[in-house]
Amino acid sequence: MKLKSLLVGLGLLAGMGTAYAEDDPFKVGFVYVGPVGDLGWSYEHDRGRKELEEYFGDKVETTYVENVPEGADAERVITQLAKAGNDLIFTTSFGFMNPTIKVAKRFPKVTFEHATGYKRAKNVGTYVLRTYEGRYVSGVAAGMLTETDTIGYIGSFPIPEVIRDIDSAFMGAKSVNPNVKMKIVWVNSWYDPGKETDAANALMDQGVDVLLQHTDSPAPLIAAEKRGARAVGQASDQSQFAPKAHIFSVRDDWAPYYISVVEAVMNGTYKPSDYWGGFQEDMLSLASINDNLPDDVRAKIDETYEKINSGEFHPFTGPITDNKGNVVVPEGHTLTDQELAQVNWYVEGITDEIPR
Incomplete structure (x- = not known):
């Protein structure tokens, strides 16, 4: 600490x-x-x-x-x-x-x-x-591990914190897999294991084989374990719930x-x-990175973490275009904390619309 x-x-x-x-x-x-x-x-x-x-x-x-x-x-x-x-x-x-x-x-x-x-x-x-730092690393892992080129995100509420984390995860996935797609299901709850399970299954029914989440229970991990998919744990070390499916947890x-x-x-x-x-303050960490990950995935996780932790890389450095074709972060500009707190757009490549 x-x-x-x-x-x-x-x-x-x-x-x-x-x-x-x-x-x-x-x-x-x-x-x-x-x-x-x-x-x-x-x-x-x-x-x-x-x-x-x-x-x-x-x-x-x-x-x-x-x-x-x-x-x-x-x-x-x-x-x-x-x-x-x-x-x-x-x-x-x-x-x-x-x-x-x-x-x-x-x-x-x-x-x-x-x-x-x-x-x-x-x-x-x-x-x-x-949390967008951890989401970016999660996206990198998801983009490398997906075999269907389709990853899924379970959203809680469409507020700036959640939207920027979805963006960050997708940009991370896109950085290693240009063919990747993201499907999003909103549950309008922070914690509801039943809804989270249903959302996870709905995403996997659509071809998603790696799950990310902004909800608080381990239910999506458990669902992924049952169906042979992969998933990232939310907020705490949730590895115990999915020994095979668990990639790592982004721990607060x-x-x-x-x-x-x-x-x-x-x-x-x-x-x-x-x-x-975030990472630099030891208030965010990657917990229990799974030993069953391929060596190249593990190496990329470590490399991405180190670049963010050192300040060498910031996920929200331009140029970034939203999914409407607007340049939302100019080339060479890194979003300030005030700007990060107001993110209300999806990045290019996410085909969903933000709920209003």
């Missing part, structure tokens, strides 16, 4: 003074969109929470609420956590954005951090993973960021910002 480098990057090491009484535990609340047992997104956020507790010991007390729908229920839950005396509240899904902003206005002394959103305030910061690690933010708020140096973490 590169905690010291992360703290330096956030400007949180200098001039730290004690802002909270040491005899009172610093209270931190977490709001999860799915169950902690989803073995994906919420599971990894909760693992970060546990590492936070381990790091600070009795100086920190944490609380979490799982399975919180995005909308009015989220506002109610966030309000309850603020009223319960939490000093810092992490809300961990895109649909919690507006509820977080609303509650933050009513509780100006509480610090809020919202994952994957773009609205900030005096007491609200945002944070996100560069939120602990470095959670520790750094708590440190900053406790010491009075916190300033809200828009933080992005």
Whole structure:
């Protein structure tokens, strides 16, 4: 865990003074969109929470609420956590954005951090993973492994985060296989094993033999294992569910960021910002790369990872054309984080339309 480098990057090491009484535990609340047992997104956020507790010991007390729908229920839950005396509240899904902003206005002394959103305030910061980095490597592996030249993507909701990851995966596949096609099925859920299984089977019925996903359960991997396809795990190490089908998992690690933010708020140096973490920050990794991969595929995975990790290559460097024929990233330009947060187009070669 590169905690010291992360703290330096956030400007949180200098001039730290004690802002909270040491005899009172610093209270931190977490709001999860799915169950902690989803073995994906919420599971990894909760693992970060546990590492936070381990790091600070009795100086920190944490609380979490799982399975919180995005909308009015989220506002109610966030309000309850603020009223319960939490000093810092992490809300961990895109649909919690507006509820977080609303509650933050009513509780100006509480610090809020919202994952994957773009609205900030005096007491609200945002944070996100560069998941598109992992998707690009996933696409490279998928493009090399597919025997039907058809890969599939299970989408959750058509928001910029998901759309740019679909684009990144397809560009990765296209970089090694110019004939590759991508089919996309949207399930309009972050976590629904039944829908995810149905989506995986529907894609495989259409000739897809490598599955990627932006949903949180291992159900697509299990479906791929049953039908002799391949798949990439989402958010956590999901290799146990598909010993043969599993290519690797793109694993999230939120602990470095959670520790750094708590440190900053406790010491009075916190300033809200828009933080992005990826391979370089050890907040994103390739977990359990399967030993059954061909040597050339494994070598290409390692090579692509190293180029992204070192900064030599960025998936969203132009020229990039969308599937309407428009140049969306000029030659020589790399999308800024602000621009990445607004991606609402499919790259050239994806024949689907983005749901509206």
